[in-house]
Amino acid sequence: MATTLVxxxxxxxxxxxxxxxALKATGEPFEEVxxxxxxxxxxxxxxxxxxxxxxxLLVHGEVRVWESLAICEYLADRFPAAKLWPADPAARAHARAVSTExxxxxxxxRRNMPMDLSHSWPQRDRSAHCQPDIRRVTEIWRDCRERFGKAGAHGKGEFLFGGFSIADAMYAPVTTRFTTYGVKLDPESMRYIEAVAAHPAMREWIAAARQEPWELTYEVFRQPA
Ligand SMILES: N[C@@H](CCC(=O)N[C@@H](CS)C(=O)NCC(=O)O)C(=O)O
Incomplete structure (x- = not known):
């Protein structure tokens, strides 16, 4: 079936x-627009x-799905062999909860530390403006690793539930923000950031990003730090 991701x-x-x-993890060939x-x-x-x-937006045959999480859910339904969610109901419920969060x-x-994969901006570190969010994100990462990841709830691996899941896809852009703005976190969170950065699909996306000609400046960086 023809598959296109816009x-x-x-x-x-x-x-x-x-x-x-998530689509890469299915192994399904797809066209990118x-x-x-x-x-x-x-x-x-x-x-x-x-x-x-x-x-x-995903086009899969006659089906069109928008909203990033809905697309991931659709892929999990249509490609069960890819095991995009943990099989265990408790781990799966937790993965869905943190993904929805x-x-x-x-x-x-998201406003203060927008994703930018082609630059390094330690001088634009606005993490002081979003400490409650950073505390909660890193709490989620440590908690998932401790309760599920280290026990291999979703297979062995360095991701939130062990092996790669939709929860990692949802947090992947967040991991890059800490790298872009040079924010130092606790050791467990830093290890998780490294695991995501080393994921082959992530490396492929970042390599392609660095070839792009477009330069955007986010509104937030026009404000005083
Ligand atoms: N809730 C949506 C958010 C999608 C979204 O905000 N996409 C941005 C790009 S990251 C966009 O399409 N913006 C349109 C524009 O800038 O014209 C999702 O999860 O897919």
Whole structure:
């Protein structure tokens, strides 16, 4: 079945990265349609595919799915062999809860530390503006690792539940933000950031991001630090 993922710039589109990682994990071949953000024709191009005017959007045969987490859920349904969620109901419920928490929350962290995979900006560290979000994100990571990951609830590995799952896809863009802005965290969180950075699909996405010609400056960086 023809599969297409419509995404934004790889450097900046954190929501696009999430389902892209999940789709990669299925092993299903797919076409990528990349619509550069913040261009005069961005909206008209996205709206050729998406009713919301936002990316990502998945086209799978006749089916269209938008919203990053809904796309990940659809992929988990259609490609069960990929084991995108942990099999154990308790671990799966926890993975869904932390994924939903990411999808609906952490607005201050997302606003103050936007994803930028092509630069290193320690001088733009605005982590002081989003400490409650950072505390909660790192608490989630440590807790998942301690309760599920280290015990191999979802197979052996360095990810939140052991092996790679949708929960890791949802938090992957967050891990990069701490690297981009040079924020130091507790050792367990730093180990998790390294594990995500070493994931082959993540490396592929970042390598492609660094080839992109577009430069965006987020509004938040025009404000005083
Ligand atoms: N809740 C949506 C958020 C999608 C979103 O905000 N996408 C941004 C890019 S990361 C977008 O399409 N913006 C449209 C634009 O900038 O014109 C999801 O989870 O997919």
């Amino acid at each position: 995404i934004g710039n790889k450097t900046y589109s954190s929501w696009s990265l999430r389902p892209w990682l 990349l619509v550069p953000l913040d261009q005069p024709d961005t909206q008209s191009r996205i709206r050729e595919y998406s009713p919301t005017g936002k990316v990502p 990411m999808h609906g929350g952490f607005a201050e962290l």
